[in-house]
Amino acid sequence: MSAMTMLWSSILLGGIAQILLKCGVSGAQKSKDGKAQRWWLGLLTSGWIWAWGLSFVIATVLWLLAVSQLNISYAFPLLSAGYVLVAILSRIFLGEKVSWKRWAAIAVICLGVVLIAAH
Amino acid sequence: MPEEVMAEIQSPTLENSTERIASKPGNRVAEMAVLGSVLFAAGGHLLIKSGLNALKASGLPSGVVPRVLSYLLQPAVMGGLAIYGIGTMLWILAVSKREISYLFPLSALNYVVVALGGKWLFGESIPGARWLGILVVFAGVWLMQRWGAGESQ
Numbered sequence: 001m002s003a004m005t006m007l008w009s010s011i012l013l014g015g016i017a018q019i020l021l022k023c024g025v026s027g028a029q030k031s032k033d034g035k036a037q038r039w040w041l042g043l044l045t046s047g048w049i050w051a052w053g054l055s056f057v058i059a060t061v062l063w064l065l066a067v068s069q070l071n072i073s074y075a076f077p078l079l080s081a082g083y084v085l086v087a088i089l090s091r092i093f094l095g096e097k098v099s100w101k102r103w104a105a106i107a108v109i110c111l112g113v114v115l116i117a118a119h
Numbered sequence: 120m121p122e123e124v125m126a127e128i129q130s131p132t133l134e135n136s137t138e139r140i141a142s143k144p145g146n147r148v149a150e151m152a153v154l155g156s157v158l159f160a161a162g163g164h165l166l167i168k169s170g171l172n173a174l175k176a177s178g179l180p181s182g183v184v185p186r187v188l189s190y191l192l193q194p195a196v197m198g199g200l201a202i203y204g205i206g207t208m209l210w211i212l213a214v215s216k217r218e219i220s221y222l223f224p225l226s227a228l229n230y231v232v233v234a235l236g237g238k239w240l241f242g243e244s245i246p247g248a249r250w251l252g253i254l255v256v257f258a259g260v261w262l263m264q265r266w267g268a269g270e271s272q
Contacts, residue, residue, distance in 0.1 A: 021211065021214050021219075022219040040208075083223055086219060087224075090219050094218075094219065096220045098220050101262075105224065105260075106220075106224050106259075106263075107259075108255060108258055108259030108262055109224045109256055109263065112252045112253070112256030112257075112258070112259055113230060115248055115251050115255055116234060116252035116253060118249060
């Protein structure tokens with residue numbers, strides 16, 4: 001796999017991981033029985049949460065492999081594509097309503113991340 | 120950590136707690152949890168970095184497995200990973216409270232805290248454009264929680 005493929009796979013998988021996490025905690029919330037420990041432990045039995053953990057680990061490994069071959073100041077701002085990706089995925093799979101104000105805030109944050117990578 | 124966030128960690132599923140807390144005017148549990156998660160995650164990263172710096176100074180074993188083991192067994196690295204774990208739990212708590220398209224961009228504060236921490240702890244330099252980026256991220260985060268929050272769940 002080329003470094004660029006690994007980079008974009010990492011960003012894509014990292015975004016998917018956040019959607020999986022949201023599915024996991026939303027499912028856990030429905031079974032309210034008042035016990036905090038049970039809520040946290042319940043997460044461990046959730047397939048969504050395991051899928052999140054696995055995606056997160058793979059995305060991190062792909063990121064490390066990619067940046068070992070790419071210039072970090074090039075790779076780093078591309079991470080902000082994850083915010084756009086998560087907004088799109090959350091709309092499709094979770095039915096979140098992403099208002100234009102939220103899109104505007106995402107755009108400003110992406111710009112900031114790009115500038116932080118500058119040197 | 121603020122009391123209401125502590126209460127939520129201890130009992131996130133108290134009867135109707137989500138509705139009870141989210142319906143309070145001016146409620147900021149998810150935002151506090153994000154802030155905590157960013158500070159812990161960034162603090163964990165900085166501690167890991169200081170551990171790796173210490174290892175570098177004392178020399179590293181050759182070979183991949185001994186090297187990875189020496190990373191993982193370094194006390195500051197272990198402490199950093201544990202603190203990072205606490206940050207992850209706070210993130211899970213936040214995600215259980217609010218929409219992910221609202222919360223995830225807020226995690227960009229991580230880069231700000233790591234950049235500032237790198238400067239103060241390790242003397243890393245922050246060029247002008249990066250200061251501008253830090254300000255722009257703050258502006259975006261402010262914009263998001265001021266105008267992009269929408270309905271809480």
